[in-house]
Amino acid sequence: MFTLNAENRNTGLKPKQLRRKGTIPGVLYGKDLEKSLSIQFSGAEATRFLKSNSTGSKAELVIGDKRFTALLREATYKPATDELEHLSFQMLLAGEIVTSTARIVLVNRDRVSGMVQQPQSDISYRALPSHLIDRIEIDLEGMKVGSSIRISDLDIAKNPNIEILNPLDTTVLSIADTRKPVETLEIDDEASKTE
Numbered sequence: 676m677f678t679l680n681a682e683n684r685n686t687g688l689k690p691k692q693l694r695r696k697g698t699i700p701g702v703l704y705g706k707d708l709e710k711s712l713s714i715q716f717s718g719a720e721a722t723r724f725l726k727s728n729s730t731g732s733k734a735e736l737v738i739g740d741k742r743f744t745a746l747l748r749e750a751t752y753k754p755a756t757d758e759l760e761h762l763s764f765q766m767l768l769a770g771e772i773v774t775s776t777a778r779i780v781l782v783n784r785d786r787v788s789g790m791v792q793q794p795q796s797d798i799s800y801r802a803l804p805s806h807l808i809d810r811i812e813i814d815l816e817g818m819k820v821g822s823s824i825r826i827s828d829l830d831i832a833k834n835p836n837i838e839i840l841n842p843l844d845t846t847v848l849s850i851a852d853t854r855k856p857v858e859t860l861e862i863d864d865e866a867s868k869t870e
Contacts, residue, residue, distance in 0.1 A: 676744075678735045679724050684713040690761070694718075699759055703736060703745060705766025714738060721759060725750060731776040731797075732809040736764060744804065746775060767804040774801050774840070775809075777831065779847060782814045789820035789850040798826060799840040806836040813848065823849035 681701065685693065690700045697718040704711040714736075716724075724734065730750060736743045745764035753760050767773065776797045784791055798811065811831055813824065826832050827843040 681714040681738045684715045701762035703764045778810045783816040786816045790853045793848045795847045801838040820852045
């Protein structure tokens with residue numbers, strides 16, 4: 676689990692002013708906290724965390740002399756520049772079930788001869804903090820044209836400690852033949868010649 680250093684937010688500065696100084700504002704909330712904590716991270720620390728983590732990732736937040744196990748709920752970016760604006764974390768409690776998402780990561784995409792179609796990029800689920808996962812890797816090596824994978828085919832769907840919130844028959848990915856549209860065009864051309 677990634678350890679992320681934070682500090683209590685300087686409330687004398689607006690979020691925009693913090694970002695200008697290279698600081699990313701954030702929040703930590705949870706049932707066990709009297710009130711949400713306004714926090715801030717150095718831009719370098721936040722960027723380092725997001726290189727290997729995403730929404731649904733667990734982290735240990737260190738704020739002064741306190742440590743919190745937390746779940747990254749949201750990373751907000753500026754639409755025009757894709758610049759990080761804000762991080763939201765939920766404090767995790769050992770016995771409390773939480774809703775989260777796991778990102779689907781495709782491995783060996785370049786080893787597939789067909790076109791990979793991925794209508795589902797993440798899976799929503801509920802679990803205790805000890806069973807949270809933030810990514811599901813699918814190895815595409817050896818998959819043939821016409822193959823498809825549904826949520827029910829994934830290991831996460833077979834895990835008794837995880838309750839999937841998406842329909843299990845949802846298609847995660849399929850491999851399509853890249854030549855079919857070309858053949859259709861050729862047939863259309865021949866048909867137009869005979870008319």
